[in-house]
Amino acid sequence: MTYPGSGLGLLPDQYIDISDRLIKNEEDGTKSLTDPITGLGNLRRMKLKTDKLIEQRDEDPAPFSIGMFDIDRFRPINDLFGRKAGDEILSQVALRISAALPENAMLARISGDMFGMVLPTCFFEKDALKIGELLRDVFAAPFDLGERIVRVSATFGFCQYPFAGATFDELFDKCESALYQARKRGAASIQVYTHEMAQAVRQRTQIEQALRKAVAAQEIEAWFQPVVNLHTKEVLGFECLARWTDAELGEVSPAVFIPLAEQAGFIDALTKQLFAKAIACARHWPDTVFLSFNLSSVQLVDPTTALAVLLMLEKMEFDPRRIKIEITETAMMSDPQTAERIINDLRAVGIRVLLDDFGTGQSSLGRLRDFSFDKVKIDRSFIAALDEDEQAGHIVRAIVNMCDALGLGVIAEGIETAEQARKLVELGCSAGQGYYFGRPAPADATIALFEKAAGARDPKCCSAIAGCCGD
Ligand code: C2E
Ligand code: CA
Ligand code: CA
Secondary structure, eight states: OOBOOOSSSOOOGGGSOHHHHHHHHHSOSSSOOBOTTTOOBOHHHHHHHHHHHHHHHTTSOOOEEEEEEEETTHHHHHHHHOHHHHHHHHHHHHHHHHHHSOTTOEEEEEETTEEEEEETTOOSHHHHHHHHHHHHHHHHSOEEOSSOEEOOOEEEEEEEETTSOSSHHHHHHHHHHHHHHHHHHOTTOEEEOOHHHHHHHHHHHHHHHHHHHHHHTTOOEEEEEEEEETTTOBEEEEEEEEEEEETTTEEEOHHHHHHHHHHHTOHHHHHHHHHHHHHHHHTTSOTTSEEEEEOOGGGGGOTTHHHHHHHHHHHTTOOGGGEEEEEEHHHHHTSHHHHHHHHHHHHHTTOEEEEEEETTSOOOHHHHHHSOOSEEEEOHHHHHHTTTOHHHHHHHHHHHHHHHHTTOEEEEOOOOSHHHHHHHHHTTOOEEOSTTTOOOEEHHHHHHHHHHHHTSSSTTBHHHHHOSSOO
16 A cells, blocks of 8 residues: 655644644744644644643643654655655655554654654553554555655654653653664664663663762772783783772673763773873883773774873873774774874874774774774684684684785784684784783782792793793
C-alpha cells in the first residue's frame, strides 16, 4: 500500500488537537505554534500540551508518555531528490503517523526530520513499545513522491511521566536519551526510557561528581607499565596509565573515567596533573629510559595541546627526547588537520609520536603514510590471537614488515606469556609490553626497580629486577 501525498503539505483539520487550538487562542499571536511544512504543531506547542497535561495530572496522578522519532537517513533523500521531495515526505509522515496515533494524542514536528508525540493514554513502558512498533510498521509502506517511490524508516524514543521527569524539559531530555540509545542499536530501533537507563545515568552522574572532586584534589595517580626489548628483556621505557580509586566507588577503570572526563570537560586538568606526576617520577629513572604518555581524542582537536605539553616539559626541565606521546587512530580522525599539526609540533622538538592500538580502528595504510609517526603499537587483540590463530601470526609479520619498510618502529602490546614473547621475536618484533613483563605499577615501584637493579648484574634487565619474566 502507498499513502497519497497531502498535496498542500498541510494536515487536515481533524488531526489537529482541539486543546492545541485553545492554547493557540490563548497565545498573544506573536509566536507561531504551527510548523508550516506539515501543518503540525511545533516544539512550543508540544511543550504547552505537555505542561497542560502535567498540570492536570497533578490532581489525577496517572502517568502519560511522550515520544520522539527521527527519520533514518533523511539527509541523503534531501540531497538526492531535492528539498521539495524531502518536504513531501515530511508531510506524508505527518499524515500517516497522525492517522495511526490514538485520538487524544498529539504529533508535532520539532525540528528537521524529528517529530515529537504527546500520548496522554499511554501509561506504561509496554504501551509505548507497542505504539513504537505500530508506527514502525506504518513506515514500512513506501512513500509515493509522484515520479518515484521512496522507502524510509524511523527510530523511536519514549519516556513516561512522572517516572522520567516532572517537567517538560526533564521529560524531553530523557526522551532524547532513549532516542540516542535506540540510534546506537541502528535504524528503525525503539527504546523506552527504563529503570536501567535511569540507573546508568545516576551512576554516571555519581562517577562524574566524584571524579571532579578527585581531579580537584589531585588524586588521579600515574602508574607505569614497562616496555621492554624483547631480545634482551631490558626496560626501554614506561607507559603512564591513569589510576583512580574512589572511597565509595572503589577502583574505576581509565576506560570509564577518561571518556567521562573528556565529555565533562576536565580532561585537560586531569592530563596536566597526570603528566606532571609522570615526569616527576621519570626524573628518578636512568635518562635512557623513556616516558610514554597517552593523549585523548579531545586533546587532538585542540590546537593548543602541543604548546601545553612543551610548556610543561620546559617548566619541569625534562628532556623532550625522552617523551613518547601515544595517540589512537580514532582519536585523530575527527579533525585530522589539527591532529597533524599537533603531531608535527611535538616531533619538531624531539618528542616521538606513537600510533596506539594499531589494527583496531580503520587502520588505513594511508594513515601511516599521511601522518609522521615514529612507532606503531600493535593492539593486544592480535597478540592474544597468536596462541590459537595462525592468521594472527601472518598479520603481525605483515605489520612488522610494512613498518620496517616505512621506517617505523613496532611495539607489541598485551604480551601475557613467554610463548607469545618468543613468537613475536620470531616474527621480527623487537619491543613489547604486557603482564608477562610487568603489570602497571605505582611510581615508587618503578623507582625501587632501578635502585634494586643498580646492584644487579644487568642494571636495566627487567627480569633481574622485577622477577616478572624470570624463565
Ligand atoms: P591503552 O593505551 O591501550 O593501554 C594499555 C591497556 O592495556 C592498559 O589498560 C593496560 O593496563 C592494559 N594491559 C597492559 N598489558 C596487558 C596484558 O598483558 N593483558 C591485558 N589484558 N591488558 C594489558 P588500562 O590501564 O585499563 O587503560 C585502558 C585504556 O585507558 C588505555 O588503553 C588508554 O586508552 C586509556 N588510558 C589510560 N590512561 C590514560 C591516560 O592517562 N590518558 C588517556 N588519554 N587515556 C588513558
Ligand atoms: Ca596507550
Ligand atoms: Ca594500546
